[in-house]
Amino acid sequence: MARTLTQLPHDVALGAPRGVAPGGAPLLLQRSDGDFIDAVLDEITSTEGRARLLATRAAARTQRQVLKLFQPIQRQHHLAVLEAWCDTPGTPRLDPARVESAGLVVRRVRRAGSATEEGWMRSRGRLRGWLPVQRIGGASNDPASQLRLHSGRTGVADIDHELMQLALQREDTLLDEHVVPMFVAPPDVCKAAGKTVYYGLVPTVSGEQAETAPVFDEANTFGPESADFRHHLVQALRGEAMDFPLDGETLNPVWTEAAEIATTVRPNGLSTEHWNRLHPGGGSRSSMQRFLRLLRQLDSEFNAFAGNSAAAQALRQQLAAIALPLKLREGETVARTVNAETFLRQAVQVLVQRDEQVARPEMPVRWPALPGHQASALRLALSRALTERFAQLNLAPGRFDDAGAQYVVRAFVRLKPECGCPARIVWSEATEPFVIAPWFEGSGAPPVRIDLPDITAPGLLASLKPNVSFAVPAALQNLLGGNPKDLMEGKKPPEGGITIGWICSFSLPAITICAFIVLSIFLGLLNLIFSWLAFIKICIPYPKKGD
Structure with a gap:
């Protein structure tokens, strides 16, 4: 029996939450608050909250005005927020029950403004690293190899078996792109916001390393005759x-x-x-x-x-x-x-x-x-x-090791089969390209505070008991026990001397005080060369606490 027009599945649109930010790409937020996910879900439910939400949009830029995201060590986290709605008259929000799963991918772009994207891939138990998304059929293909394989079925068992065998002979058939899961907001949040909202953490650091050999001279500028x-x-x-x-x-x-x-x-x-x-x-x-x-x-x-x-x-x-x-x-x-x-x-x-x-x-x-x-x-x-x-x-290039690389985020939802049609995947647009700030760069977050002991406090020295030990080999002990002038000049210690190892215990707070004093001295000396004290050291007074 033929389906009526009303039975056909309609298109689904993805993009930044409407009423918060325009565009078909996920909204990238930069948050430094502790429970930022709950805070974001609370803010999106009201007009005033959505204004606060937009104020936390990732906005840091490099000197070349490229968007910049930070690493967790810099006490900043980035959240991708997405809305899904039905692309029909009235644009109602999408029923979450229609969604099988949702996720986002971080892709590397080879050149700013270029459509060439690379995904972080793995295949047959091996981490393959960054590969062009054309290897999985294009930027809008499903990142999961098993779902790509099953999407081409004809329904005829023998034909499907032969097609599967042919596909498995190709090297790229089982490539899987790394996907970060996105989660739908709780029903009460979606109801209050009048939106079907998805959110997911954007990774900016990774311990993964590809198993492929690194390329020494990728740009071909360091050859033997260069x-x-x-x-x-x-x-x-x-x-x-x-x-x-x-x-x-x-x-x-x-x-x-x-x-x-x-x-x-x-x-x-x-x-x-x-x-x-x-x-x-x-x-x-x-x-x-x-x-x-x-x-x-x-x-x-x-x-x-x-x-x-x-x-x-x-x-x-x-x-x-x-x-x-x-x-x-x-x-x-x-x-x-x-x-x-x-x-x-x-x-x-x-x-x-x-x-x-x-x-x-x-x-x-x-x-x-x-x-x-x-x-x-x-x-x-x-x-x-x-x-x-x-x-x-350089056996294993890391995922985010390339300091100058630019990335984009794209999100997707997988829709369940409906109206006799197979499951399908719907993609958002890509965000604007961004770079990841190096770990040593300041992000604007408050610095971590370390309290140093008051060296004038009565009984302090007696309280600084050794709480860390170093096992010192005999050769190193001989070196440290020699003439300091010879050590400064790089001279070897005399033959013989101590032949046993030592265990030396110190007070970690005392080590910290010594390191701080030495650091302050050398910062002052090197300031004559770099003039950097105004940028890397800020000291402000604070009132003494009451007894």
């Missing part, structure tokens, strides 16, 4: 000639201390001749510092000698093909060389790792200028090693 990459490298790694300091001498671990620490006392184990060349103002100091930078780049940034990957091995092969000339000794006529890989590996052990047990090589005369093709091959190997190093140290 100006930024080349200028970052020390001269030798760019393929340019570079003279070495103290050529012909046997490497000495003390060289690092002499060249980098601003001391006026010759370190133990360093000859007067070498000290005169490496101390502040010495002729070889800057070249030694440049040489140490070469070693640290290879060791730390490119993992040239500790890695066993294909990229690390390829880099070592490039270094091994470079011959470093050694200084001719008295009576020698045949030039001697050492390959760069062998020498630099040993130099890292001696000068960077300060290993006094390894063999100490002879310092070559220079790093030669490389032919163009060899220099390019070296930079390519360095670039690949750096890309691999980045992946090793």
